Amino acid sequence: MIREPRHVPVAHLIRGGIVEGVHYGSVVVLGADGRTQLRLGDIEAAFHPRSALKPVQAVAMVRAGLPLTGELLSLAAASHSGEERHLAGVRRILGAAGVTEDDLRNVPDLPYDPVVRDVWVREGRPPSRLAQNCSGKHAAMLYTCKVNGWPLEDCLDPAHPLQRAVAGTVEDLTGQTVAGVTVDGCGAPLFSVSLYGLARAVARITAAPAGTPEARVADAMRAHAEMASGSGRDIAALMRAVPGLLAKDGFEGVQVAALPDGRAVAVKIADGADRARVPVAAAALARAGVDPAALAAFAGEPLLGGGEPVGRVRPVGALDPFGRACA
Incomplete structure (x- = not known):
């Protein structure tokens, strides 16, 4: 449903025991039976999942x-950091497809990881399609086109057979009709669904039988979490901390995150704050x-005052498992 989302407070910025700021958003928690166990805000309004849709793609x-x-x-489902192993992996995908970096259709960019990006800048290396965080997905799109004999030139057109296949899978796994199509930051089509639909899709991926395309993607991302994100990234750390968890972030x-039994959560922070x-x-x-x-390591970075911790971002009481609202 396309409408202005009715977000609600989901986190407080606490400084010295006082609420200094409020982050609005929406959250859905699904049980193993697919039923909604918790909902905050608007989980039915159409929104842009951004890179959190990559496992579905x-x-x-x-x-x-x-x-x-x-x-x-x-790596095909990654928002990678631009580390050398990511670039090497993308080159391997391109080589297997019989194409080159020049065939990529994503936008040139510097590496996503700030440390890697700083090295690139010091070395005078320019932005490239290979370094852009979605290059694994774009290389895999080219490979999929080559396997099927589909044209490469217009592979990002929503009417292209590849993108029609993606849209069909989005609708199949979410159980919803795509509400709208726009262009993601990398240049690929972005299919809009609801937060509930996104959670349902990733739950179906993690709970799928062994050997299915869904299970193959889930297994690959869980076994190679750093290839789906990068060294030091919270998504990789979260998948390592919780056995069997598949997690993916988006700008x-x-x-979104889901467990093998189908339990799943999806989060949208209205102001986009990580x-x-x-x-x-x-x-x-x-x-x-x-x-x-x-999950203790993911409670949020401390808020500093004079170089010392004086608070942190804390989920609202309806979410906080310890019920520490405004504490």
Whole structure:
């Protein structure tokens, strides 16, 4: 449903025991039976999942014959950091497809990881399509086209067979009709669904039978979490901390995560703040039944005053597994 989302407070910025700021957003928690266990805000309004949709896009490509496995399949669903292993992996995908970096259709950019990006700048290396964080997905799209004999030149057109296949998989896994189509930051079509639909899609991916395209994507991302994100990234750390968890973030404060039994959470922070995304997603996972002790490292970075911790971003009481609203 296309409308202005009715977001609600999902996190407070606490300084010295007083609420200094409020992050609005929406959160959904699904149980293993697919029923909604918790909802905050507007989980039915159409929104842009951004890169949190990449696991679904990867499933669509595997369904269409993409033969990648392991770390390269994880890279196909990645928002990678631009580390050398990511660039090498993208080159391997391109080589297997019989194409080159010049065939990529994503926008040139510097690496996403700030440390890697600073090295590039010091070395005078220009932005490139290979370094842009979606290059694994775009390389896999080219490979999928080559496997099927589809044209490469217009592979990002929503009417292209590849993108029609992606849209069909989005609708199949979410159980919803795509509400709208726009262009993501990388240049690929972005299919809009609801937050509930996104959670449902990733739950179906993690709970799928072994050997299916869904399970192949989930297994690859969980086994190669750093290829799906990068060294030091919170998404990789979260997947390592919670056995069996599949997690994916997206720009503008989006995160989805699901367990093998189908429990799933999805988060949208209205102002796009990462500082709220991480603790809110962790609190939602605790509400889904994940041991809060395993999530302690994701409670949010401390807020500093004079170089000393004086507060932090804290999920609202309805989310916080410890019920510490405004504490």
